[in-house]
Amino acid sequence: MYSDVFGYRAISRKGFCNFVYKYRIMKKHLTEIAASPKPKTANEYFRLGVSKFNSHNYKSAISHFSKALEIDPFNTMAYYYRGSAKIYLRDACGAIDDLTTAVAIPLTAKNGYFGDSNLPEAFILDKEWLS
Numbered sequence: 001m002y003s004d005v006f007g008y009r010a011i012s013r014k015g016f017c018n019f020v021y022k023y024r025i026m027k028k029h030l031t032e033i034a035a036s037p038k039p040k041t042a043n044e045y046f047r048l049g050v051s052k053f054n055s056h057n058y059k060s061a062i063s064h065f066s067k068a069l070e071i072d073p074f075n076t077m078a079y080y081y082r083g084s085a086k087i088y089l090r091d092a093c094g095a096i097d098d099l100t101t102a103v104a105i106p107l108t109a110k111n112g113y114f115g116d117s118n119l120p121e122a123f124i125l126d127k128e129w130l131s
Contacts, residue, residue, distance in 0.1 A: 043068075
């Protein structure tokens with residue numbers, strides 16, 4: 001990649017082209033990151049958390065679900081998903097706390113409650129992972 005020219009290191013054409021290509025990729029990536037808006041609502045944090053959960057990035061998912069719960073503490077789905085992520089990270093106590101809270105939140109249409117029959121069954125299925 002380098003060659004000596006009069007005691008100075010000169011970069012070859014191929015090396016320079018590789019450098020320019022990597023620079024353009026990095027610049028494009030950083031521009032996309034800067035242009036992406038920060039989430040502002042609990043629903044946006046929740047969606048990001050679900051996306052991270054589905055890609056098996058559980059630590060990041062837990063932080064997004066926690067931010068969603070700071071904004072909307074009655075979001076049962078966020079508690080459920082955060083508890084499920086904690087199961088995958090082998091945090092049994094945290095998982096039980098979150099899943100118990102998800103079951104205990106009263107039924108309202110706003111917070112996306114599973115319903116009387118589905119949530120306890122999901123809670124029991126997730127409890128199997130803890131053992």
